[in-house]
Amino acid sequence: MTYETIIVETRGKVGLITLNRPKALNALNTEVMREAVEAVNGFGADPGIGAIVITGSEKAFAAGADIKQMQSIAFVDAYTQDFFVGWEELTRVRKPIIAAVAGYALGGGCELAMMCDFIIAADTARFGQPEITLGVMPGMGGSQRLTRFVGKSKAMDMCLTGRMMDAAEAERCGLVSRVVPAGDLVEEALKAAAKIAEFSLPSVMMTKEAVNRAYETTLAEGLRFERRLFHSLFALDDQKEGMAAFAEKRKPNFTNR
Numbered sequence: 307m308t309y310e311t312i313i314v315e316t317r318g319k320v321g322l323i324t325l326n327r328p329k330a331l332n333a334l335n336t337e338v339m340r341e342a343v344e345a346v347n348g349f350g351a352d353p354g355i356g357a358i359v360i361t362g363s364e365k366a367f368a369a370g371a372d373i374k375q376m377q378s379i380a381f382v383d384a385y386t387q388d389f390f391v392g393w394e395e396l397t398r399v400r401k402p403i404i405a406a407v408a409g410y411a412l413g414g415g416c417e418l419a420m421m422c423d424f425i426i427a428a429d430t431a432r433f434g435q436p437e438i439t440l441g442v443m444p445g446m447g448g449s450q451r452l453t454r455f456v457g458k459s460k461a462m463d464m465c466l467t468g469r470m471m472d473a474a475e476a477e478r479c480g481l482v483s484r485v486v487p488a489g490d491l492v493e494e495a496l497k498a499a500a501k502i503a504e505f506s507l508p509s510v511m512m513t514k515e516a517v518n519r520a521y522e523t524t525l526a527e528g529l530r531f532e533r534r535l536f537h538s539l540f541a542l543d544d545q546k547e548g549m550a551a552f553a554e555k556r557k558p559n560f561t562n563r
């Protein structure tokens with residue numbers, strides 16, 4: 307498969323997608339959306355892949371939705387075509403996706419990173435929701451996901467002032483899981499993804515599903531949901547193998563069954 311706006315590679319059991327519109331700071335146009343969704347779905351369906359990393363360039367993960375493409379869109383088209391809805395497909399992929407963010411992650415770029423399961427940031431990363439400066443507002447999930455990540459006060463601050471936060475602030479407020487030196491970013495993200503990909507795929511997928519459920523339901527329902535998934539893992543060979551390997555002091559050989 308050849309792509310115009312992204313580079314798609316595999317590294318062992320990890321699928322790596324690199325946004326590749328350097329001249330436009332990886333601005334997210336409809337082509338990037340179509341290709342990224344196709345690539346992520348491809349990795350989602352590939353039994354040889356256990357986790358996915360999405361990254362950008364040193365200067366920009368993505369500087370937002372493509373303003374030049376968006377500027378002439380009419381309300382009726384935005385509304386009837388449900389502009390941006392296509393990105394939601396990413397969140398339906400059941401394997402873990404890590405965003406590896408260096409440089410700018412603004413507007414749709416920040417929102418794309420937040421659609422992933424967690425964010426590893428370079429010390430150069432800068433996050434922001436500057437849509438307000440363009441006379442609009444977040445439209446790819448920023449007002450909802452950022453609020454869940456960082457709480458109301460900081461989300462209001464970011465969305466209403468359009469200011470950027472650096473990597474240290476993003477780590478402090480829980481937007482990113484860790485910050486690494488810029489030169490190590492992709493290797494660190496690939497290492498994390500490779501670790502996940504070594505585990506039993508069904509237990510990885512159920513873990514992702516359970517954590518995500520915490521955002522959508524009550525604590526009591528979420529706890530019940532977690533326990534049922536946990537019980538179901540005892541039906542797998544991998545549970546027997548994982549626990550036997552611990553008792554026998556050896557590495558487990560998971561078969562994803």
Ligand SMILES: CC(C)=CC(=O)SCCNC(=O)CCNC(=O)[C@H](O)C(C)(C)COP(=O)(O)OP(=O)(O)OC[C@H]1O[C@@H](n2cnc3c(N)ncnc32)[C@H](O)[C@@H]1OP(=O)(O)O
Binds near residue numbers: 331413442
């Ligand atoms: C509306 C919704 C729902 C979502 C959105 O995401 S709106 C977009 C939000 N993002 C922004 O507002 C950021 C826009 N970009 C910038 O403010 C700056 O580019 C910067 C601060 C990120 C970097 O500034 P710098 O001076 O280093 O670089 P530029 O010369 O400004 O940019 C280089 C090159 O990239 C083009 N570019 C940058 N961002 C976008 C974008 N979001 N859409 C389209 N094109 C973008 C920029 O125009 C320039 O290209 P040209 O040299 O051809 O003009």
